[in-house]
Amino acid sequence: MPLTDYADALQRLQKGLAAQYAKAPSILNEPGMSVAMKLDQNYWLVVEPLFSTSLAKWSGMLPATALDTLTRTGNMITGRVPGGAQDAGEGGAARPHVLALSVSWPSQPQGVTVRAAFVLADFIERALAIHGETEAARAASHSLSDLRIRAPERDRVQAFFEGKTPPGRWAYDVPE
Numbered sequence: 001m002p003l004t005d006y007a008d009a010l011q012r013l014q015k016g017l018a019a020q021y022a023k024a025p026s027i028l029n030e031p032g033m034s035v036a037m038k039l040d041q042n043y044w045l046v047v048e049p050l051f052s053t054s055l056a057k058w059s060g061m062l063p064a065t066a067l068d069t070l071t072r073t074g075n076m077i078t079g080r081v082p083g084g085a086q087d088a089g090e091g092g093a094a095r096p097h098v099l100a101l102s103v104s105w106p107s108q109p110q111g112v113t114v115r116a117a118f119v120l121a122d123f124i125e126r127a128l129a130i131h132g133e134t135e136a137a138r139a140a141s142h143s144l145s146d147l148r149i150r151a152p153e154r155d156r157v158q159a160f161f162e163g164k165t166p167p168g169r170w171a172y173d174v175p176e
Helices: 006-023 050-059 063-072 123-132 135-140 151-160
Strands: 036-038 042-047 099-105 108-120
Touching: 006 050, 006 063, 006 123, 042 050, 042 123, 042 135, 050 063, 050 108, 099 151, 108 123
Parallel strands: none
Antiparallel strands: 036 042, 042 108, 099 108
């Protein structure tokens, strides 16, 4: 069985993301519309499985291959779900990559629950910086989204990130 070339697969994923962003900038950083929103300098919150299946389509890959590439290379965070089963997840990930979270943004202050995953900011920002076709694409990677994780979710997120740097305090909304 041949070894998977994750470097080539990552480059394909990044090229696909940048090309789709050039066609439809609303795929990033628009809560309620986008597949990924920048939380802080380290992470983008992505809606799953929409993000991985869309990324796979834009890159000409199978969804399982795209997800496997992201998790095995560490570009998508896998974590611990308190009280949850720690069995193998989709794509062979030994730890789950999705966490159901309540999030909010200015036009949705009461919050909604999404199946969230966390992608390293470097993955998305490198895609836009290297493969982005416009100055707007390169600048988009540096602006934070209006999306915030609801404050009561902080403990669950901290547990999910056990052993890793969690999102910064500004990734959460202000408790009511």
